[in-house]
Amino acid sequence: MSVYVGIDVAKRQHRIAVLDASGELLQKPFSITNDMAGMNQLQDTLSPWSDHVEIGLEATGHYWLALFENLTRAGYTVHVLNPLQVNAYQRSGIRKRKNDTVDAIWIADFVRIGGARHTTDPTMMPIYMQLRQLSRFRFSLVEQIGDAKRRILSLLDRAFPEYESIFSSVFLLSSRQLLTEAVTAQEFADFDLDELTQILKTASRGRLGRAKAEQLQQAAKQSIGVTFLADACRIQMGCLIAQLAFLIQQVSEIDDALTELVDTLPDQYLTTIPGIGSVTAASILGEIGDIQRFNTLKQLVAYAGIDPAVYQSGQFEAKQTRMSKRGSPYLRYSLWMAATVARMHDPELKAYYQKRRNQGKAHGTVTGALCRKLLARIFVILRDQRPYEPC
Numbered sequence: 224m225s226v227y228v229g230i231d232v233a234k235r236q237h238r239i240a241v242l243d244a245s246g247e248l249l250q251k252p253f254s255i256t257n258d259m260a261g262m263n264q265l266q267d268t269l270s271p272w273s274d275h276v277e278i279g280l281e282a283t284g285h286y287w288l289a290l291f292e293n294l295t296r297a298g299y300t301v302h303v304l305n306p307l308q309v310n311a312y313q314r315s316g317i318r319k320r321k322n323d324t325v326d327a328i329w330i331a332d333f334v335r336i337g338g339a340r341h342t343t344d345p346t347m348m349p350i351y352m353q354l355r356q357l358s359r360f361r362f363s364l365v366e367q368i369g370d371a372k373r374r375i376l377s378l379l380d381r382a383f384p385e386y387e388s389i390f391s392s393v394f395l396l397s398s399r400q401l402l403t404e405a406v407t408a409q410e411f412a413d414f415d416l417d418e419l420t421q422i423l424k425t426a427s428r429g430r431l432g433r434a435k436a437e438q439l440q441q442a443a444k445q446s447i448g449v450t451f452l453a454d455a456c457r458i459q460m461g462c463l464i465a466q467l468a469f470l471i472q473q474v475s476e477i478d479d480a481l482t483e484l485v486d487t488l489p490d491q492y493l494t495t496i497p498g499i500g501s502v503t504a505a506s507i508l509g510e511i512g513d514i515q516r517f518n519t520l521k522q523l524v525a526y527a528g529i530d531p532a533v534y535q536s537g538q539f540e541a542k543q544t545r546m547s548k549r550g551s552p553y554l555r556y557s558l559w560m561a562a563t564v565a566r567m568h569d570p571e572l573k574a575y576y577q578k579r580r581n582q583g584k585a586h587g588t589v590t591g592a593l594c595r596k597l598l599a600r601i602f603v604i605l606r607d608q609r610p611y612e613p614c
Contacts, residue, residue, distance in 0.1 A: 226272040229331025230280040231324075232287045233257070239265065240327035241272075242335055252324045257286065262293045269299070279334035281306045291348070302334055303348075309333050347513065354484055354509030359553055361477045361502075364470055371467045375402075375460065381449050382456045383408040385442040389435070399464050400426035406460045407453045408446030411439055481505035495610040496600055497572075498565025503557050507601060510554035514605035523602050526550045527558060529594050555594070562593035571613065572596065 226249065231238040240252045253268075255261035269276055278294055279302045280287050287303065294301050313329045372394060379386050379393065383406065390398045401422060405411050411419075420436040482501040485491055485508070493504040517523040524530045528550030566576040572593055579589040604611055 224272060225275045226269070226277070227331045227335040228269065228276060228278040229327040229329065229334065230278065230290065231327040231330065232280055232283040232290065234284075234286055236261070237290065238324055238327045239268075240324065240331045241268075242328070242331045244335070246332055246335060248328070252327055257289070262290070266294075266297055276300070277302065277334050279304050279330045281309060281330065288352070295348075304330065304333065350484060350488060351509055351512045354481065354505045355512075355553075356509075357477055357481055357484070358502075358506035358509045358557075361474060361481070361506075362553055362556065364474050364477065368467065368470045368474070371463050371470065375463050375467070378406065378456050378460055378463070381452055382406050382460075383411065383443065383446055383448040385446050385448075386411075386439075389439050389442060394467070395427075397423060397426035397431055399467065402460055403464055406456045407450060408443040408448035409450050409453065410457075411443035412446075414440065416440060478502050490608045492604050492608070492610040493601060496561075496565070496597065496604070497569040498561040498563075498597065503561050506553060506557040507561075510551045510557070511601075511605070514602065517602070520599055520602045524595060524598060527554045527594075527598060528552070529555060529558065529591060529598065558594040558597055559590065562590050562597055565597060566590075566593055 225244040227242045227244075229240045229242070231240075234257065236254045236256050238252060238254050241249045243249050249272075250268075255264050277300045280290055281304050283306065291301055291303060309326075309330055312333050313326075376387065376393065385408070387393055392398065393402075404422060405414055416433075416436055419440065420433045423431040423435055478501075482505070485494075485501050485505045488508070491504065491508070493499050493507060494501055499507070511517075511523070511526075514523075517526065521530075562572075565572045567573065575596070576589050576593060579592065580586070600611055
């Protein structure tokens, strides 16, 4: 006997509906608590139908994770569903009420009609979830690094605006080390030249020396930097430089963990594509998950949100389109970074980029097109489980 179970996931308790092959309720929908007692209650309820049970649950926040782990460990087939899929199916029916019981029934019915055509291998789901969680955490750290850098530049604009032109990057290790010693133009102007030279030599491992120290002091003596904010700027700069160093170290640790996780995946060929390294591959794999969830490249493009959004009203249809940006922002960001690198190292993409730019296309428009080309390669490689081979 085939049985289809729908679970409406919530924080405190989950609502359960059980249907037979004809779509009839086998028993009155019931609730379980979101704890081990509830997990055991659910398995006890399903045990009479253990021959053929398919379970569907929506990926709501993180509350579905414990259910998925316990049910797959018990040997059940569990479909993790996109809420948008279930909502679209629900709108097509006649039940218009919105409550936990009805939602659970719709989820079960969606599984019954074959809406959940593919289930990710339970042994792979934990790896994909770890990749996703770590990659998204890395993304937040990178955003914090950007914020710290903007604050540092803002401080320098007040205390020593000419400083930024002295170094190729304010955030080089040698520059960061220097900013822990002085911040305002007046402080640099008063600094002992020999000591300033030694700090630069040590921090840059000999690449910088007296010439850079003299250039720095000369700029400081002619600076229009504000002096009365010296104490406040010094405290802020010390905190921000320490914060920046800590965040950079954390990102490095996350990168090592992501690389190690990617290396555990069998037949992982994304890194054979120019522009995609281990960290970018980890983010892409974490967001896509099992490629079998997508029947066509068009579906994957829509999931990434890099499909065109077309505005049409009556007889009017816009001639210019933009990315819809409806899908995963993390996948979109990873593709954008990969496309930026690929256009510098992949001859085919480099030629395409230059050709389109020469035709007057904007940088963002062409990079978006490169993202779609890269995603097409990714789709084929993941689907066919083979390395990338240039044409």
